[in-house]
Amino acid sequence: MTAPQGARILVVDDEPQIRKLLKVTLQAHNFEIHECADGEEAVVQASIVHPDLIVLDLGLPGMSGMDVLQRIREWSQVPVIVLTAKEREEDKIAALDGGADDYVTKPFGMGELVARIRVALRHVAKTTDEPVLRFGPLIIDLAQRQVDLEGSPVKLTPTEYEMLKVLASNAGKIITQRQLLQQVWGGHHHESDSHYLRVYVGHLRKKLQEDPTRPRFIQTEPGIGYRFLLQDDVGK
Incomplete structure (x- = not known):
């Protein structure tokens, strides 16, 4: 099963260079990209855009990425891939226990991130009541x-x-x-x-x-x- 083409992805990162890299690369893979730079905006955008997947940086100004994840999980099960510079196991475990579907550590390879996005989207596509x-x-x-x-x-x-x-x-x-x-x-x-x-x-x-x-x-x-x-x- 392949990931749906044209899936909407919300990219949340406070680094303009990272957002630009992600936007250019993911658009080249036929994804529709929305972006924002802080946590408060991310929560708002998630409710407006209804993305098929969120790429979320943990180190955001103001509301942290973990707080964003917690807020979004109160009403949505949209797949969330955490993008983080934090390499400690405790941070990764906290993100996964907090509702993240996967994580990619910075610096990261775009090939790995795209593969993780496709896996998450395929998982959603096959999540049904099928016994x-x-x-x-x-x-x-x-x-x-x-x-x-x-x-x-x-x-x-x-x-x-x-x-x-x-x-x-x-x-x-x-x-x-x-x-x-x-x-x-x-x-x-x-x-x-x-x-x-x-x-x-x-x-x-x-x-x-x-x-x-x-x-x-x-x-x-x-x-x-x-x-x-x-x-x-x-x-x-």
Whole structure:
């Protein structure tokens, strides 16, 4: 599935050179670009323009990028890709836990950013009430709680199934360790219980016949969480 052409993208960054670079490059990929330089304007523009995706710098004057994200998430689930000069894991995790769909660290390659934008748009395009998720040879029937790989059923424990469901339902997005722990085990677990995740992801990979060094379905984001791969992004 390809990303929709002509998708509206709102670029929020206080650096004119970055906005110009993004505008020229993304327009060359047939995206419709809207831009603004501060947080307050970003919230207003998001409500007026109704973008298909937002590229959001965290280091904004006035209202911070995290505050913008929080405000927008109060009423919209539009995909948000955070563009940040902050390289600490804590900052990336905070952005993802706060509702960002992905992040790209400055300085960044335009090719990577365009690829991330396409992944986010494809994820939205395939987010429906359809009870069957298909990823190449892997089929997950949510209604029947049935998982098939290359035509054969995969036997999963209830916990393994719940973990696979959360990851696959958010294909293309990074799911943080905290988000995964909360959605699979409930709120009584703490981030320090991340060893649960490593154990269960290991079990899942084995049952999905996956080489951890060359992930076919589940990609580890070191120190942050996991990303279930859309099949046309495997190997990128």
